[in-house]
Amino acid sequence: MDYVKLINCMRCGMCLPHCPTYKETFLETASPRGRVALVCKVQEGELDKSELLLEYLSMCLDCQACASACPCGVNAGELVAEFTCERRAGAGLGFMEDLILRKLVPHPDRLETSMVPMRLYQRTGLQKLVRKLGILKMFPKPLERMEGLLPALPARPLRREIAEITPATGTERGTVGFFLGCVMSLIFSDASRATIKLLSSLGYKVITPKNQVCCGAPNMLAGDLAGLKEAARTNVEIFGGHRIDFIITDCGGCGAELKKYGHHLDGDLMAEAFSGKTRDISQLLALHVDELRVMLKPLPPKVTYHDPCHIAHCQGIRREPRELLKLVPGLEYRELAEADACCGSAGTYNIEKPEMSDRVLLRKVDNIRKTGADYLVTSNPGCLLQLKKALAVELPSLRVVHLTELLLMSLNA
Ligand code: SF4
Ligand code: SF4
Incomplete structure (x- = not known):
């Protein structure tokens, strides 16, 4: 762990109002500043790695909202994750x-x-x-x-039914590789089918290699760095075998991980090229607003957008999804309060820390209710799972969809 990253914290507290666990508890130990201080004291040998310390740190969602707010570039979420990952890596896999x-x-x-x-x-x-x-x-x-x-599963995973090559509609403008996230392919295949359809409609040939593997994010969570590097090497090799302009993903979590392959593989040139070509689908679609403005047809609902942490905080993408939604004629866009606050899903956090996850989720649901929207749009499978489940109970008339599903609805209207 890089000690300098820890001591960069000047304890200004600007991150506190952005941290979901601090907002729920008002405890310093549940704040980004407190977590950085705890890890720092361990590194300085003034604090033992006790169970209580690990319990405090495990309450962090790794949402990285603190990083977006910090004027010194401190990323408390990442530092806690790194600390936990190093500790787990030392213990080996169970x-x-x-x-x-x-x-x-x-x-x-x-x-x-x-x-x-x-x-x-x-x-x-x-x-x-x-x-x-x-x-x-x-x-x-x-x-x-x-x-x-668990929502209703599709009849078949997308990987099994999608053609390896989807031709461009009309004149071909380029070729993209499509990264199938595990959960997107297994559970949200309709959303990824919509992504491929939008790409092809914009003139991209889409290559979806069937032998691609998981992005490695679950390995990272468990401290399995060898497994993470293996996943990265495999994907870099597979996509590197195709001539493609971009690597597209519609999964926020996968996108955040794929963009770090260069770092994970210690600056390997092919891995750097892979990461450099990776784009969230909203980033690519936002390059084509003029064409989309002509292609999209009227759709009347009131729509709001929840920023997935892996898209807003980890990749810095906020403008593009909103810009795309506002292109749909007739759509009434309603901004969500605290739109980039975590929904409480956070990988396996909602299973491991149910009480805090539910508190964070409740705040999100209340904010969504206030928008009066008919549709909630988001772009990460964890958020989709968490919000679909909660809103089916709390706001049954509201539909939760992926960004590309809503855009395809407008394209087909
Ligand atoms: S993490 Fe950043 S924002 Fe938070 S107290 Fe430290 S310097 Fe300030
Ligand atoms: S990652 Fe999220 S939960 Fe963790 S300290 Fe930062 S803002 Fe708080």
């Missing part, structure tokens, strides 16, 4: 982590097969029965929460 991160996640075929029981569980009506009878209450809480988050 049996289940090894099974999931090494034997399942890097193998798309196996990952897809592992979802078959869930698909059967939903399609046979068993899920409805289990929920109606409250059977899950007899299982550990994390399992009940995980089950509750």
Whole structure:
């Protein structure tokens, strides 16, 4: 860990009003400034890595809202994640982590097969029965929460049905590689299908390599740096074998990770080129506002936008999604208060820290309610899972969709 990054904190407190856990607790130990101080004291040998210290640090969502607010460039979320990652890396992978991160996640075929029981569980009506009878209450809480988050799964993962090459519609203007995120392909395949359709409609040939693997973000979370580098090397090699102008992703979490491949692979030139070509879909679509203005057809709903942390704070993308939504004729855009505040999903945080996750989520839901919107748009699978579940209960008339789904609705209107 780079000690200089820690001592850059001048304790001004400008990050405090932006930190979701501080806003909920008003505790210094739950603030970015407090977390940086704790890690700093450990590095200086004045504090032990006690369970209590780790518990304090584990409350951080790694949303990086503090980094956006800090005038000194301190990224408390990243520093805490790095600290935790180094500690976990020292402990090695447990049996289940090894099974999931090494034997399942890097193998798309196996990952897809592992979802078959869930698909059967939903399609046979068993899920409805289990929920109606409250059977899950007899299982550990994390399992009940995980089950509750699962939306209706598509019949097939997108990777299995999408052609490796989708031709451009009309005159070809370029070629892009499409990065299929695991969750996007397995769960939100309609959104990624919409992404590919928009790209092709704008004249891009889309190459979707079937042998691409997970971006490595789950490895990073678990401190499995070897697994992360392996994922990065595999993807860099696969996409490097194609002549493409951009690598496009519609998953905020994947985009944030792909843009760091150059760093993860220690400045390897191919990895740097890969990261340099990576764009969130909103960044590419925003290059074509003039064409889209002509192509998009009227759509009347009131729409609001939630900034995923991995898009707003980690990639600095805020203008593009809003600009694209405002292109839709007739659409009434309503800005969301605290739009770039975390929704409480944060990887597996909503399973591991349910109480704080729910508090953060409740604030988000209240702000969404105040907009009076018919649609909530966002662009990250974690946010989609979290907000779809909560809003189905709290605001059943509101629909939660990915940015590309809403744009495609307008294209097809
Ligand atoms: S992390 Fe940045 S904003 Fe927060 S107290 Fe330190 S210097 Fe100030
Ligand atoms: S990453 Fe988020 S939760 Fe963690 S300290 Fe920063 S603002 Fe707070």
